[in-house]
Amino acid sequence: MIYFIDEDVHQLRAYITELEILGYDVTPLQNADIAFSTLIGADDIELVIIDVMLATAEAASSRFDRESTQDFLKTGIVLARDILEQRPELARGRLVLFSMAAQSWLIKDIDHAAKKLNIEAWKKKDYPSPFRFGAAVRKHIIRASTVHVEKEGTEGLTSWEPT
């Protein structure tokens, strides 16, 4: 299952269709809180694609606050961190940040966070073509599965090396 976490999944309909054509099951999750509660217990994760500037639930019921998410500009980063704290095994290629950020400082922060969390950060503008996006996702999932198997079988790789 590919989980696509973005509050406006309709804008990404072309990507989702493409992934479905490739044979994947895709579940869109519309905010960070739903995503957190879903992913903590999910055992069918092939890939989690997290938008960085991401919506949350109402303040009273959300685990995310303005301060740590920098006015919700970086909710996706905090979500990725929280998920990995609970499920560190997902760091091996099962999580990617996917951002539309255009501000240079935000792009830098996203890259820095991704490096720290040992995950990849993809830029939406690098994938105007859904076809290329689908190909990239497939390649990524195959690679993540290979590394995972090697890790379990031989303990050869100690960490996921972002491409």
Add this chain to the structure above:
Amino acid sequence: MTGAGPLAIPDSFLKIVNRIMDASHLLSDQAPANTLDVLREFLPIRACSFYSYNWDAESLSLRAQYGFDYDKYQSFTLGIKSTAGRAIEAGEVVVEYDLVKAADFRDTKLIKSAGLTTGVFVPLRVDKVNTNAIDPQKVQKLVGVVCLYPTLASDTPTIIEHANALMSLLGTLYGYSVDNDKLSVRRNLVDRCLGSRALSGFLTNVTKLLKDQWRIEAASLFLWDERSDVLRLQATTGLIGNYRKAQVLYRLDEDSRTIKAFKDKIPVNLIRPDRQAKGKFVEQVAGTRESALLVPILEPPAPGVAERRSLGVLRLVNRLIHRECRTEPVAFGWEDILFAEFVAEFVGIVCFIYAKSAGSAEDAERAVHGVSRNLFGLQTKLEQLKERGQLESRLDPRLRYIVPNATAQLEAITWQIDRALGREGRSIERQPINLWGDVLAKITPSIKPIAEVLNAPPPRMPFYDYDSFVNSPVVFGDADALITVFRNLIENALKYAKPNAEYTEINLRWLQADQEIWVFVADNGIGVSKVEQPYLFREGFQGEDAMRRCPSGSGIGLHQCKTIMQQLDGDVDLYPAGEYRTTFVVKIPTWGIGK
């Protein structure tokens, strides 16, 4: 200059007044010493001191001194019950005829060696308030004390006579010096503000300025972080200990003088703050902490708003004075409070403006992000139609170009916001590129649709000699950045084409010039008037004709071209010749690293 004998007393009182007036035109850290110089020249005195009165703390802070020799005496603050303090309490000249018996008189060595017996203590009175510095609401009538020690006991009557006459003059003129401080620091602050690209840079410059040029030993600036509801350090000349800036903060419920100044919105002047028990965050100073002054930074007054919000706190430690070739820390006085409040007022205005523009910029960024997402959604769907071969042929071909064109415009807006907020823009990476393949070939297909979108006459194609550009040398640049430059220039040619023309004439040529390629982008549009030519590359500038043609233009394009080309070690300029009305020359280096 040493103390003069009785014969040096001037005939005319006006002469001494004139000299003291000259001294008062100096800044308040120089005026006291110069005033004492004048008094020593004209009056028979062996030693003298100038103290500023701090009415909140009921103490006197030293500003200048001659003839004393304190032994291992560190503090230069007197209480109101001291000999000098009595002059403040009395509000008139006080004479002490037996200094040995006088309470709190410190330099017994001087009394013994020079045989001094008498001291004349002159309160500095402000009778007429007409300076900017002295706000009658804030300043009391007595602002300090000048202590004069006659060389001989027989000189005392002469000194008392002058002292009574000088009492008001010295006080009011010292007020003018404080006024000069404000004028001078305002100039400094404006320079620092204009020279800073971001708020953090400005605040750092302010603390440096206070330390380097205003005899303040250490300074820190704290601003309220609304999101976390804490006072957070923004700039400092240095704290004791090893802190990261992000760690230095005060919660609003903490019992701290800094928080008190922030909440109460009034200055806190601490004389000899706890020397043993250090505060949470303490500024580094060379010697002892004689005084700390905490001044609230308030948002600028607004019409109809009764209460001003606190934005932060300016914290100063130790005023420094020069004494006997040494620099000594002394306590802050009333003049320092006025000065610090003035600085804090200026900082408050700058912070307020930055916060406002940052807020607007953030709103704009979010709006840009929203539009970008929609465009991106559209773009991916169009791409999918093409890739999956569905219906694409039925779509208006312009649609395929409106999206990347609008995306490029949004990128330009983001770039502009980054620059306005002093952020580092996209880094430009230079590498060998092919001018035709990497740049022009990518722009060309979008020109016709852009012309249609802009309602411009179609460009006469081809507008450059393909064979010539294919054979152009490799240049060193950033392909994306150069695409932006040429796209802006060509788009301008289309935007400002001659109305009703059958075609937009655009022509691109190149020539090799030393270690650069010069690419000429010429058009036969409305042209640029001679008056406007010098301003063409200024940020936000739009010529009048251009505005009439395209009122929605932002004046960003050419400025962006200039900035990019300068980062590439090249340039772009208006080229003043040729058969075309407007010709720009883009100079691109053919060498990789710097010229």
